[in-house]
Amino acid sequence: MSQLTCHELSLGYEGREIISHLSFHVNAGDYLCIVGENGSGKSTLMKTLLGLRKPMKGEILTGDGLAAREIGYLPQQTVVQKDFPASVWEIVLSGFQGSVGLRPFYTKAEKRTALENIRKMGIEDLKSRCYRELSGGQQQRVLLARALCATRKMLLLDEPVAGLDPLVTADMYSLIDELNKRDGITIIMISHDISAALRYATHILHISDEIFFGTRAQFEESKAGKTLYRLRKEEKSWQKC
């Protein structure tokens, strides 16, 4: 059985559907990229997958040992109020909150895992720094480390590289790729970066008037894929001029 199955989902706000008849599934170890224009409903889909919103129709099933609450998540934007006093360490540890229940403190094992995740993200030296004084790329790594504390199975990333410079972007992508390949974490990533999607993803979900879901190879053969692919080529040749 798949880890995550969406069946005939309809999503929308206040009775107005923005996505209808959406069906797809994600297996353990997959790397799914969700692409689509601004406003096509990608973030809405992600919030629905996380249980923050209810779908208007259809259902979301989890299986293969994944519980609905075991999904780590990196939001599109975290609007941390300007003055919030929080250290990196405190934020990363808070990733465990979903699994500690009523226990009022963190166990040694949890602290060890948190430290491991901080190391994985290469931000060990920032551990006691204040979150709001970090750069955008550093903040993303902190939130990714937190997400890793919340899950060992599946990560949902909403535009993880938005606003990052090309070098940091490449770093971020290879970090995510490593989590997928080495740790076997299923990745669902929203991205506008079609070339990265085609480079890393095993599956593509393209949301527009016509919804496409399939493997990367199928996507490259599809109409939407070809259009996007051509656009990218043109863009590249533009840059060369």
Place this chain on the structure above:
Amino acid sequence: MAEMLTNLSAYFELPFVRYAFIVGVLIALCASLLGVTLVLKRFSFIGDGLSHVAFGAMAVAAVVGLTNNMLIVMPVTIISAVLLLKTGSNAKIKGDAAVAMISVGALAVGYMLMNLHPTSSNVSGDVCTTLFGSTSILTLTEEEVWFCAVLSVIVVAAFFFFYHKIFSVTFDENFARATGTRAGSYNLIIAVIIAVIIVIGMNLVGSLLISALIIFPALSAMRLFKSFRSVTICSAILSVGCSSLGILASLLFNTPVGATIVISDMLAFGIFSLIGVFKTGLRD
């Protein structure tokens, strides 16, 4: 100076003064604990609204003639806290307007009741006490002292128990919710704790000044410290220090205790801001 000290030690000979002092400090400690959350979660408007509701409830209790007016004030304030939180989370703007309506309404009704059914000959004196706190901790009744002491201990214990949860819900509610934290319940707990703090704090500094007791120590601490834990610890220490100073000063100079505590909190805020500016100035 020596005279002052003898004065003070004479006061502290009385066991009652000692208890009142301890309770005052305990209340200040409680009030400071949730300051950061209140400021950052934009719950401060709820805090303000609640203190007015508590004022209204106090007036009702006085008119009904209950011996222990907490029997009315506490439940009313807690229920309002829960209701305000519900409206506030549904729609931000409407929530703000609801708070304004409720708090101003409660003030008006409270004042009206106190005038229509005066419980003593000195109505404006009563109103003043409810708004700005007892003129001195010496006028606290023994019952109030015990009541406050027990509740403060409960609040501090609850805060320690829920500390990490309060942090995660305050820092990023969506993430907490998505990963399975019962954010709704914890918001509720936070609201109830705030209501309790406001009610017990009213005895000390009155309903208009209680917000200051909650917010000032946190704001001061945030000038200098950068992690949630250090800010919490610093504001607790600061609040305890300022309230002790304030209570002592109010005994010595015969000033109203609430106002004295708040002024010492303000002074601390000034000092911390200056140090903060100085520190960042040096760094840049």
